[in-house]
Amino acid sequence: LSLLISLPLIGAVVILALPRGKVSLQRTLAVFSSGLAFALSVWLGLRFDRTTAALQWVERLPWIPQFNIHYQLGVDGLSGPLVLLTTLLSLLSIIASFNIETRVKEYFFWFLMLEAGMLGVFLATDFFLFYVFWEITLVPMYFLIGIWGGPQKEYAAIKFFLYTLFGSVGMLLAMIALYFTSNPHTFDMMELIRQSGRFSALFQGIVFLALFLAFAIKVPVFPFHTWLPLAHTEAPTAVSVILAGVLLKMGAYGILRISTPMLPVATKAFLPILVVLAFINIVYGAACALVQKDIKKMVAYSSVNHMGYCLLGMTAVIGANASAGLSGAILQMVTHGIVTGSLFLLVGVIYDRAHTRDIDAFGGLGARVPILAGIMTVQAMASLGLPGLAGFISEFLCFLGAYGVAAQRIWVMLSVLGVLLTAAFFLKMLKSVFLGEFNKRWENRFPDMTARELVSVLPLVALTFWLGVAPGAALRMMNATVTNLVRIFGGS
Amino acid sequence: MPMVSGILPEIILAFAGLAVLVGDSLWPGRDRLWLSLAAASAIAAGFCALFFGADGAVVLGMVIADPLSAFLKIILLGGVFIVILLSFNYSEFRGISLSTYTATLLFSTIGLLLLVSATDLVLLLIAIELLGVGSFVITGYLSKQMRSSEAAVKFFLFGALSTALFVLGLSYYYGIFGNTAIASLLLTRGEANFPLLLTLVLLLAGLGFKLAMAPFHMWVPDAYEGAPTPVTAFLSVAPKAAALGALLRLFSHHPELGLQPLIAFLAALTMTIGNVGAVLQKNIKRLLGYSSIAQMGYVLVGFATAGPRGFSSALIYVTAYLFMNLGAFACVVAVSNATGSDELSAYDGISVKSLPLSLVFVVFLLSLTGVPPLFGFIGKFSVFAAALSSGWLWLAAAGCLNSVISLYYYFRIAHHMYFQAPVIQRSVALSPSLVGSLALCLLITVGFGLAPDSLMALTQSFFR
Numbered sequence: 001l002s003l004l005i006s007l008p009l010i011g012a013v014v015i016l017a018l019p020r021g022k023v024s025l026q027r028t029l030a031v032f033s034s035g036l037a038f039a040l041s042v043w044l045g046l047r048f049d050r051t052t053a054a055l056q057w058v059e060r061l062p063w064i065p066q067f068n069i070h071y072q073l074g075v076d077g078l079s080g081p082l083v084l085l086t087t088l089l090s091l092l093s094i095i096a097s098f099n100i101e102t103r104v105k106e107y108f109f110w111f112l113m114l115e116a117g118m119l120g121v122f123l124a125t126d127f128f129l130f131y132v133f134w135e136i137t138l139v140p141m142y143f144l145i146g147i148w149g150g151p152q153k154e155y156a157a158i159k160f161f162l163y164t165l166f167g168s169v170g171m172l173l174a175m176i177a178l179y180f181t182s183n184p185h186t187f188d189m190m191e192l193i194r195q196s197g198r199f200s201a202l203f204q205g206i207v208f209l210a211l212f213l214a215f216a217i218k219v220p221v222f223p224f225h226t227w228l229p230l231a232h233t234e235a236p237t238a239v240s241v242i243l244a245g246v247l248l249k250m251g252a253y254g255i256l257r258i259s260t261p262m263l264p265v266a267t268k269a270f271l272p273i274l275v276v277l278a279f280i281n282i283v284y285g286a287a288c289a290l291v292q293k294d295i296k297k298m299v300a301y302s303s304v305n306h307m308g309y310c311l312l313g314m315t316a317v318i319g320a321n322a323s324a325g326l327s328g329a330i331l332q333m334v335t336h337g338i339v340t341g342s343l344f345l346l347v348g349v350i351y352d353r354a355h356t357r358d359i360d361a362f363g364g365l366g367a368r369v370p371i372l373a374g375i376m377t378v379q380a381m382a383s384l385g386l387p388g389l390a391g392f393i394s395e396f397l398c399f400l401g402a403y404g405v406a407a408q409r410i411w412v413m414l415s416v417l418g419v420l421l422t423a424a425f426f427l428k429m430l431k432s433v434f435l436g437e438f439n440k441r442w443e444n445r446f447p448d449m450t451a452r453e454l455v456s457v458l459p460l461v462a463l464t465f466w467l468g469v470a471p472g473a474a475l476r477m478m479n480a481t482v483t484n485l486v487r488i489f490g491g492s
Numbered sequence: 493m494p495m496v497s498g499i500l501p502e503i504i505l506a507f508a509g510l511a512v513l514v515g516d517s518l519w520p521g522r523d524r525l526w527l528s529l530a531a532a533s534a535i536a537a538g539f540c541a542l543f544f545g546a547d548g549a550v551v552l553g554m555v556i557a558d559p560l561s562a563f564l565k566i567i568l569l570g571g572v573f574i575v576i577l578l579s580f581n582y583s584e585f586r587g588i589s590l591s592t593y594t595a596t597l598l599f600s601t602i603g604l605l606l607l608v609s610a611t612d613l614v615l616l617l618i619a620i621e622l623l624g625v626g627s628f629v630i631t632g633y634l635s636k637q638m639r640s641s642e643a644a645v646k647f648f649l650f651g652a653l654s655t656a657l658f659v660l661g662l663s664y665y666y667g668i669f670g671n672t673a674i675a676s677l678l679l680t681r682g683e684a685n686f687p688l689l690l691t692l693v694l695l696l697a698g699l700g701f702k703l704a705m706a707p708f709h710m711w712v713p714d715a716y717e718g719a720p721t722p723v724t725a726f727l728s729v730a731p732k733a734a735a736l737g738a739l740l741r742l743f744s745h746h747p748e749l750g751l752q753p754l755i756a757f758l759a760a761l762t763m764t765i766g767n768v769g770a771v772l773q774k775n776i777k778r779l780l781g782y783s784s785i786a787q788m789g790y791v792l793v794g795f796a797t798a799g800p801r802g803f804s805s806a807l808i809y810v811t812a813y814l815f816m817n818l819g820a821f822a823c824v825v826a827v828s829n830a831t832g833s834d835e836l837s838a839y840d841g842i843s844v845k846s847l848p849l850s851l852v853f854v855v856f857l858l859s860l861t862g863v864p865p866l867f868g869f870i871g872k873f874s875v876f877a878a879a880l881s882s883g884w885l886w887l888a889a890a891g892c893l894n895s896v897i898s899l900y901y902y903f904r905i906a907h908h909m910y911f912q913a914p915v916i917q918r919s920v921a922l923s924p925s926l927v928g929s930l931a932l933c934l935l936i937t938v939g940f941g942l943a944p945d946s947l948m949a950l951t952q953s954f955f956r
Contacts, residue, residue, distance in 0.1 A: 016851075066948040067877070106847065132864040139858060142903070146911050154911050158903060165861075165899050169892035172873070176880045176888075 012112035030108040038087040053484035077481030093238035096456040114140035156234035167217035174210035208266035218251030232300035237348025245337035281308025282418030316401030325401015332394035342460035364438030390467035497544040498557030501537035508533030509598035516591030523590035538569035561609035580925040600626030608737030643718025650711040658698025702735035716781030725821035755796035763789025804951035809871035819933030841914025866941035
């Protein structure tokens with residue numbers, strides 16, 4: 001697993017050492033190193049043992065003995081799918097960012113650093129190491145948004161950075177508090193989970209809130225979402241893909257990996273609030289998306305909406321359908337990464353041609369660019385939860401799971417409204433961009449997708465169908481881990 | 493030899509300083525030679541501190557050579573070495589004789605070394621004055637520039653005030669104990685009466701000036717802006733690390749005296765004032781000046797927390813701060829050599845022309861912000877861990893919030909370097925001495941960030 005993290009890292013350093021002029025060599029190297037990382041993660045995925053909840057391929061080396069900190073990596077059913085998602089989306093986004101012409105070397109350097117950081121977050125099983133990687137992802141993202149972004153990029157970059165750093169100092173304090181409360185003092189996540197019975201309810205509550213601050217900002221959970229639309233809209237296409245596809249998942253992953261199992265009492269206590277927040281995320285996100293004029297911003301708000309489903313799935317943890325809800329939440333992370341990632345790529349394709357993302361500026365494009373229109377329609381349908389496509393399964397599981405908790409049924413039912421709104425804004429977007437009267441402005445200026453663009457999108461479309469028709473393989477991968485997590489809460 | 497081995501570093505520096513003065517009058521105009529001599533003597537003194545400086549010997553009943561002082565001497569001499577490297581090609585120094593500067597820097601360094609090893613308050617006072625007078629002289633060294641002279645005068649006035657406070661404290665101390673040895677304070681146990689507390693607060697105030705602890709921080713921005721940049725670099729790290737050493741020697745055995753809440757309050761005040769002040773600065777030296785105030789606040793958090801964990805975390809932080817801040821100043825020197833300006837706008841688009849320099853600068857800025865896996869993060873982590881372990885939750889939280897504020901202004905520099913259109917025409921030229929100092933700081937900032945265990949073990953061993 002160290003190899004998996006170091007592949008993009010080595011790629012980044014080598015690219016930095018290359019002379020400025022050799023742009024195509026830098027691109028090739030970036031594809032090569034992220035491609036190798038993807039191949040390695042697929043190989044790991046194929047050899048993944050689905051029957052155990054224990055961490056696999058564990059690496060453990062002492063790092064800072066004074067604080068009992070270890071360099072410790074491992075993968076299980078929770079992180080496995082996300083690792084695959086990360087390497088896949090990184091590879092595809094790198095292919096999609098060949099149209100970056102300025103400061104190419106720096107771009108791929110930061111991009112590969114980002115990939116290494118994200119993989120580290122999902123693979124680290126020592127809290128300290130997790131925190132280190134968590135912070136490492138912020139820096140490349142800051143530069144990627146700030147240098148290659150849209151008109152308001154600088155403001156978006158620093159807002160993103162400040163927001164997430166604010167969250168992570170909460171995590172830092174919570175982490176140190178957990179360390180000193182555990183006995184023997186440890187940062188080992190598994191050990192902390194084992195000791196969770198030792199933590200008093202009040203302590204759990206405080207630590208939960210501090211951690212929730214960090215994770216909620218990342219997810220983002222209402223009311224901490226305000227950095228997201230800005231960052232998404234201003235970021236270059238490929239970076240939006242990573243931002244939506246992977247970075248948001250880090251927050252949800254943190255909740256499932258750390259907050260929930262380490263602080264079960266607090267999690268139970270805060271569930272009623274979480275479910276309301278999930279509801280707000282779903283409905284508010286969808287409502288905001290409905291009124292956007294900018295396609296990219298609309299997709300960005302749809303992320304708020306979709307992460308709401310994910311959060312809803314997590315609240316199932318004490319209910320009768322707990323494992324359905326949790327599997328749904330994890331699957332929702334993956335499908336949202338795939339679907340929204342591809343939507344951002346497609347919006348990027350449109351923007352590259354039109355240099356505008358105003359919904360009303362288009363019309364009737366469907367007949368002129370059938371491939372783009374077709375793919376976009378498929379992904380929008382997947383995103384709004386059409387059965388047979390990826391989004392449906394995970395959203396259904398999230399609802400099913402959350403419905404299993406009697407106390408929160410009302411919120412779950414209200415949240416279904418969100419699905420309706422989601423359908424509304426996606427259909428509205430499809431209608432005004434691809435249907436209706438053709439806007440003469442784009443006559444001869446709007447070619448269909450190129451081969452490179454197709455290469456970056458088609459794998460995601462294929463996965464959308466595959467996960468929609470046969471989600472079993474993915475679900476089996478997480479099954480053992482989910483069951484184990486449910487057991488902490490005394491469920492079945 | 494055993495008698496003097498403990499003060500060998502000081503002796504070497506004194507001879508080197510005199511040699512520079514005498515040599516310059518015999519062979520004038522060989523500044524580079526004198527600077528090299530000074531650099532070599534700093535290294536030699538450092539090795540002496542390493543090999544002879546930790547045997548616990550007390551010289552003349554006034555100077556102790558224990559592991560703590562040896563450690564501080566080594567990092568201080570390392571810092572001075574980098575400052576000398578920075579002085580080599582500083583553009584403002586062109587055309588003026590540097591022999592007096594070099595000698596004065598060396599004499600100030602003697603003051604630094606005595607500050608961390610003195611066991612008698614009178615010698616401590618002399619060390620403070622030696623350091624202070626030397627610092628005033630080199631602050632005003634660009635005598636043709638009004639700002640430099642103004643900085644020196646302000647610095648001098650505040651310094652005189654704080655010395656007065658220290659002397660007042662010293663007189664009370666003598667009245668209480670009948671002598672001026674620090675050992676007498678260490679022998680008292682748990683008698684926190686009013687005169688003693690007053691004495692300690694006065695002594696703290698005297699050292700607080702060197703630390704730039706609030707409310708003794710007012711001189712910092714003006715002095716830092718006006719002083720030649722290598723001197724600013726020197727002032728921003730060396731006296732602070734040395735003053736921390738003196739504080740540790742004075743107070744580390746007496747956590748029960750009840751000064752902790754006061755120091756904790758001052759720590760929070762110091763970081764907040766520094767960070768809020770830095771936000772609006774447009775001159776990078778002023779910005780780093782305010783940031784250095786804030787950084788000392790974190791050191792004081794560790795110091796206020798007390799106990800082996802707290803004190804060692806303060807030492808770790810000050811070591812990290814010393815090298816990352818010198819690294820940042822090395823970048824400032826490089827840019828000001830190339831552009832002749834210290835305004836933030838001079839940094840516009842530097843990354844386009846000089847990517848390596850701007851990446852290195854970003855590493856130092858990240859470290860100052862406290863982003864892992866860099867040395868500055870290890871410092872912050874140790875300090876906050878120490879604070880939380882002894883129940884100073886509010887202090888740790890205040891520190892954390894402050895580092896979020898600090899991100900904003902540190903990254904305004906990054907913003908100028910990366911996001912603005914370039915104003916410089918060609919890449920920033922780096923002299924070998926600058927490259928050397930950058931490399932050294934970078935190595936330490938990244939190296940101890942990745943592998944801090946040996947340093948943690950070492951600093952904790954001082955307070956057993």
